[in-house]
Amino acid sequence: MRKFLSAFVVFWLIWSVLSGFRMQDVLIGAVVSLVLSFVVSRYLSFSFDFRIFYKVFLFIVIYIPVFLYRMVLANLDMARRVLSPSIPLNPGFVKVKTKIKSKTGKLTLANSITLTPGTMSVEVDEETIYVHWVDVQGEEKEEYSKEISGSFENILGGIFR
Amino acid sequence: MMDILVFFLTGFGALFSILRIILGPSVADRAAALDTMNVIITGLIVFLAHVFESSLYLDIAIIYGVLAFLETVVFSRYLEVDPK
Amino acid sequence: MTIIGYFFLLVGASFYALGGLGMFRMPDVFNRLQAGTKATTLGTISLLFGVGMLHPEWMLKILLIIVFLTITNPVSSSTLARSAYLAKVKTKTKKDDLKLLLNGDDDDD
Structure with a gap:
């Protein structure tokens, strides 16, 4: 039942944003998303309750500014590498440990790693993320984790558990 | 004027991607x-x-984005098979 | 408003150009993916935000496109990198901690 309600709300919101907020569009969207969520809700694996508002608020206020700042830094770094005449590279694959359990948290962490300076996540399993790094520095694994995912790990661990 | 500059820069990026495809x-x-x-x-x-x-x-951009994502995922699933 | 919109448009378009140039100049697949993904994601956010500034009545739809692209673009580049690794594409990589995982069992999911 909770899955059904979550799917209904998500479908209805997407329909309304895509088709505009006139009366007849919103009503047709309600009917269509009722039928669709009745069909689909058995196969879904997500559901949410009222804490979602709190989580989304935290996500927008705390996570998004840090993310945008790191992303602009990443792009300036990448522009410097691309535009310099001989490209400075020292690529390698490294492992990064993570403590986040939930699937959404892991997806967000992997996406953040991909969009921050010089790193790209390649493979995710239970508690490690495998990362391709353009410019490997240092030798120890703890250094890697701190360097690559430290700040995001703390923020996302607070939000997603 | 500004529109032409934006078109020029975007086309520059697309041109180099096409060169890499070739x-x-x-x-x-x-x-x-x-x-x-x-x-x-x-x-x-x-x-x-x-x-x-x-x-x-x-709307066209949304549909194009969805199809591009699907296309990339299908290509990469196809690439995963060892060619030997 | 218009000036800010055109500023974001220009920033986004120049990041697109940088992404294409990085895709052309980098030496192997993984570095190409890095340059392409980062530059085009920030370019898309900036250019779409610029169009939303110029036409404020489209802002909701444009935010939807931005959220969608910001989620799917890193995922698709990550799957491409994983499959390129599994297909054993030639690289210039010097250090490889990943051998433990990916040489054993190939496709189990």
Whole structure:
């Protein structure tokens, strides 16, 4: 039942944003998303309750500014590498440990790693993320984790558990 | 004037991705360049919505983005099989 | 408003150009993916935000496109990198901690 309600709300919101907020569009969207969520809700694996508002608020206020700042830094770094005449590279694959359990948290962490300076996540399993790094520095694994995912790990661990 | 500059820069990016598609030594290079070119074209369609003053192009951009993502995932599933 | 919109449009378009140039100049697949993904994601956010500034009545739809692209673009580049690794594409990589995982069992999911 909770899955059904979550799917209904998500479908209805997407329909309304895509088709505009006139009366007849919103009503047709309600009917269509009722039928669709009745069909689909058995196969879904997500559901949410009222804490979602709190989580989304935290996500927008705390996570998004840090993310945008790191992303602009990443792009300036990448522009410097691309535009310099001989490209400075020292690529390698490294492992990064993570403590986040939930699937959404892991997806967000992997996406953040991909969009921050010089790193790209390649493979995710239970508690490690495998990362391709353009410019490997240092030798120890703890250094890697701190360097690559430290700040995001703390923020996302607070939000997603 | 500004529109022409934006078109020029975007087309510059798309041109180099197409060069990489033609030159790329392996299939993975071509798939990566195709992914980049698809994202650039999605942005270009949204910019066309501004130039032609019509919000229909936004729907086209959404559908193009969904199809580009599916295309990349299908290509990479195909690449995973060892060619030997 | 118009000036800010055109500023974001120009920034986004120049990041697109940088992404294409990085895709052309970098030496192997993984570095190409890095340059392409980062530059085009920030370029898309900036250019779409610029169009939303010029036409404030489209802002909701444009935010939807931005959220969608910001989620799917890193995922697709990550799957491409994983499959390029599994297909053993030639690289210039010097250090490889990943051998433990990916040489054993190939496709189990």
